[in-house]
Amino acid sequence: MPHPTTATPSAGGIDLAAELALRELIALLPEGAVLVGSAALADYSHDDAEWAPFVPPLAVVLATSTDDVAATVRFAGANGLAVVARGAGTGLSGGANSVADCIVVSLERMDRVLEIDVGERLAVAQAGVINNALRIAVAEQGLWYPPDPASYAISTIGGNAATNAGGICCVKYGVTRDYILGLTVVLADGQTVRLGRRTAKGVTGYDLTALMIGSEGTLGIITEVTVKLLPLAGREERAIVGYFPSLTAAGDAVAGVASAGIVPSALELIDRMCLRAVEDWQGFGLPSDVDTLLMAKVDEPGSTGLALAERIAEIFALAGGVHVELATEQDEVDRLFLARRLAYPALERLGPVLTEDVCVPRGRVPEMLGRIQATAERHDVVIANIAHAGDGNLHPLIIAPVGDEAAKARAKEAFDEIVADCLALGGTVTGEHGVGLLKLPGAAQELEPRVLAMHRAIKDALDPAGLLNPGKAFPDQRARTGSGASDARTRGEA
Template identity: 50%
Template sequence: MTALTTAWVEDLTTALGPDAVRTDPDVTVAYARDQALMAEAGTPAAVVFPGSTGDVVAVMELASRHGVPVVPRGAGSGLVGASNAVDGGITMVLTRMDAVLEVSAADRLAVVQPGVVNKALRDAVAAAGLFYPPDPASYDWCTLGGNLAMNSGGLCCVKYGVTTDYVLGLEVVLADGRVLRTGRRTVKGVAGYDLTRLFVGSEGTLGVITEATLALRPAPATDPVTLVATFATSAQTGQVVESVVTSGVVPSMLEVMDRTCIRAVDDMLRADLDRDAQALLVARSDAGGAAALAEIAELTRLCEAAGADLVHSTADPAEGDLLLAARRAALPALERLGSVLLDDVAVPRSRVATFIDGCDAISSQYGLVIGVMGHAGDGNMHPTIVFDATDADQRARALEAFDAILELGLSLGGTITGEHGVGTLKADWLAREIGPVSADVHRSIKDALDPAGILNPGKVVRRRG
């Protein structure tokens, strides 16, 4: 550690207290990266644990004064390296700021700090008969600050939307330590630019979110109805997805797994799945009572019309949860086969089947196992490449397959990320998707809010020069 670094670390310790600053390499290495296996990561000079907005202000003022990069971080559940450390910088871990500050049933909103775990908010508002819908796969340990930074989605997106659809307002500490408040508590409001949505999904590159006012919904019915269907071809699955959209049926979940995932899950759970099926759909309705039964009956009709080999539905919550468990087990099942590189591509819903078949062709081309699971209802697919991380050739082929999948998604009119974000893993691909004019606007916004480039450098959009 240089004398200059020692000086600002001492200033940090004075401002936050010794319990909130860690420089021991055995500690800092644990905060160097998120869950993205192949994303580049540095080594932080210090890891700090602020306990309040004032602490975050102190960190940013010091970092701005000394020109030290700062990487905001939640629980580290990200999948694209967005919270990966920068060499010699500060990693700011916000998990100690974990208070649900307010739950208002009358206004259907909650005010939270960024370290609140997604599930903890769900549990906190349930007592008031309310519901916070965004449900990332890691909902039982990911933090809301990370969800906000990445604009996270989840299994319920088809009906309820993603994180940004529930953000009414934010408190954000800017790069120079100023505190910005955006949005409002009202249902409607169009005064000024929509700065709230600017920060949601910005991956900590524009400011550090220290408080959020989130919209809530009435709790859904407690008697959901669940359906599972299997198909001999991807095209049949795609037909169902299109028919769901055009028919106006809005299930609370519509999930898909390909044959690779089906077999991996069956090997792990011994669930007696149809191992010869090309695709499996899982759908759920939380409309309640007769309405839920009617929605699932219509989904059954659509699946049968598409030529499903099997359609089964149940109103028993326990059996329904078992059916959903197969979909939730897809990633863990693939992880049993080797290291995984998880992609996140969204395509128009009319191209879901074409995308699944395209990933199958890429699997053959690169000689790697690729399983596809995803949110069929909104076209957000998660192709997962399985490889041996100790084999240099397989690592190289995995990265080539990853790029081929992104290219496939763009060629189908899709996007390189539906909910996991850009981070470092896809930063070079962002410009290809959005084009030079949009990339220049991105850089202008970054320069306006963070002229020294100290906030999460190297993530999302590359700086000029």
């Protein structure tokens, strides 16, 4: 995370009225909470999505409480400004990218686990708590928070909620939405509401908690999250590792596991290019002579777990696995799954990576992988592949050399073709990263007009001025209808 310093407003990039307004914002919030220096604005302008557009914000607010967030939203509404909420900036769709005439509200300093209730198996955390920090805190009480996105060591629980993040174990245990009981949310008018419950069951009213999860900060800003937890004990992990001669053979194994009715606790795919990139970076001793590695886990204890592991190994072999083994050493299991988590940052070292997030029915995984390979050849681009294969969530990673504009153009064409193929196979354009900016064209293809109109109606009801993260999450958002003060400001030059 960046560590910018505070600064006082300067009229060099914004007009006098804007400068006076920012002084008012500085006075509203604790000392040091508002950043306006050019370096800070640059640091907080975008997430980790390559090629998603952004402009510098007018200011960055480092919130330390829900009250800070509410005060900022009220100030923005009164001055015709937009508000973009941000966690750790690890997103891969441009969902946290700043827009013209906006204030970025960073929740990174709201990083406390407020409560762990062992009896009720729940925890309350501020939005800026890192996913893995929450997992460690509850593990000390014998509890487990299952959602584990690949970025679990650096992404925040609030950002996970805003995008409904998944992860490696979601094939069996579900995604973020399945574990959130309640939320504290700042609405577009600056009011704070508490949604959801703390009980095991509850169906009073519409499920507004679920509505907020995955809304990418367009309906409200999540500041606290109440999550349900599972017992940590009772799981006995076994891993099955298969080496395959091709992506499609590995895809056949994935389809075979699904058709056999087996629900592993993880089923992950990593191809040769990713393996090589991780090995060159980390020196793990990973195999270099295989095309595709498929890794499964089961966590049922005793003979039940052993029988499931042996059955998965049989399916891997029948699908063409040239070498299949049950990994018995925990260090070896951890090393292989860490390689899967490190694949994306390892590839980033080779050049800008345009990341897909398509999800197809599990039975169509082999065909989708084949289509991705064909797309790479047709457009003469390099596409590496990792996947949460057990739930059909594929992450083709398109790499273009720095400064090669022709390759960048071909990469974008390949990106669009993969989206079209995914939809043709009955899939969805984003399984866990969110629509953000990169997936707006794909979302327009996936959502029928009446459904888009429903999105628009919900947005208008909760944020009639289009204040919160405008232009994200769903296509055809109309322009904001603020006070007009923003028209007088110089766009993108703060």
